[in-house]
Structure formats: C-alpha cells, structure tokens
Amino acid sequence: MTTPPVLRPRLSLKTLRVHRQESALFIELNTPEPGNVVTDAMLDDLWAVLAHQEPDVRVLVLSGAGDDFCVGGDRAEFAEHLLEDSAGGGVRVSGTKARRVSEALTSNPAVTVARVHGKVIGAGFALALACDLRVGAEDASFRLPELTFGLPMAWGGLLPRLLNEAGAARARELVLTGRAFDAQEALSLSILHKAVPAEELDAAVTAWAKPITRRSPAALRVTKTLLNSYTAATRLADLSALDAELMAAVVAENGRGGVGR
DSSP, X not given: OOOOOOOSSOOOOSSEEEEEETTEEEEEEOOTTTTSXXXXXXXXXXXXXXXXXXXXOOEEEEEESTTOSBOOBOHHHHHHHHHHOTTSHHHHHXXXXXXXXXXXXXXXXXXEEEEEOSEEETHHHHHHHTSSEEEEETTOEEEOOGGGGTOOSOSTTHHHHHHHHHOXXXXXXXXXXXXXXXHHHHHHTTSOSEEEOGGGHHHHHHHHHHHHHTSOHHHHHHHHHHHHHHHHHTOXXXXXXXXXXXXXXXXXXXXXXXXXX
C-alpha cells in the first residue's frame, strides 16, 4: 500500500520517519546507529509531529528503527548541558520537553501504540509506557538504570505511570536495582499487553489498529479522556510536573549528566 504525505504542513524531521496509512499515523524513531537515543532534537521532532497531528488520526504507532526500540537518553548531551550551565538550566529545559512529549502521547485523542523490540531502556521505556497499548518482541529487554548513573527517576512522568501500571512493590524493585528484565516479565507486570515473536509485531499492531480505526472518533476521544481521568484519580500525589526541576537539581549537585542507556 502506498503511503501518502503525512502531515500538513510538511515538517522537516531529522530524527524520525513518519507516514500515514488511512487513519493510522506511524512514527518511527530513526537514529538507529546510536540505538535511537533520545536527544533534544528527537524530542523537538516528536513534539512537532504531535502538535501538527491531523484530527482524523485514530491510531498512532510509535516504533524504533534498527536493532533496538530505544536505548535511553543521550548522556553526552546531558553532560554538555551541565558544562554550559552548571546550575542545570539546560537539563531543566530538556526535562520539560520530555514531559511535554510524554503527556502528548498519553493525552493524545488517538489510541497510541508502542511497538517495541530489542533494548527498551530509560527514556525509551518512558516513551513506551506513555502509550495506551504496548506490544513487544519476545526477545526484547527492559531496564531502568537511572540510579546507576546517579540520576533520579524523574523523566517524562515515568515513575507515576510505572507505579500505576506495574504496582508499587514491583516498580520499587525495578527502579532501585536497575536490573534488566525480559518481555515475559514485562507482560506479567502489565508493562506490555502482548509479547510476540519479532516477525509478528506488525501483525499484532494491525490486530489492534483495524477495529480501532472503525470506532466513532467522538466516542473514542471521550473514552480515552475518561480512561485517563479515572487513572489520574488514583494518582492524587503525582508530582511528575516537578521532574525537570528534580533532574536538574540532582545533576547540578553531583556534577554529572545523562539518562541511563
């Protein structure tokens, strides 16, 4: 099937590949050589796409090019931010972008689907968890190594989402140990909704997307709003709005930057 131009106005994207298929929008993280690391440029590109998303999109699929979905944030870029401003100003700006993009995925009027494979680490984990539905390859691996790098779990609202999806006890263990875990464990923790052989990832996405694209746009939009509202009601102490400030403060204090890879 041919894929028409995706967005109006046409955007110049350096880190993503984006296309439309009928009412589905596909966004692929497209810096595979460094493992689709999340940079400020990628966050800017993601925000540009989400901000210009056409109103008839009913399904949004987020995936990664190459061997890995995303190996985390760019630690070198964080270090550069710290060199430029030892008080953490650049880190604060980057964190604000991360929260904006993550919230745009979660509150998106379309149903957002994360299609993950390979390594799903740190900031990449956060982007996937911000999506409504998540399918992963059976050989995918997951990790939250922020503490290893002297960083708090304060990026894009990841922690409250993880607590809500996986539960406090299991989230605590994953965050404090930073250990890797596989797709089957991710499935048992509701971090994934499906785990399938890598060659069946596209079929799994299609199985979700087809019925969703036939739903009433108004009913879909209202239902997503209700789901997000009821979920938010269980997170009355959600402090993720402070993520950027907390990250900047810790990075400035310990004199090192970066999100775990």
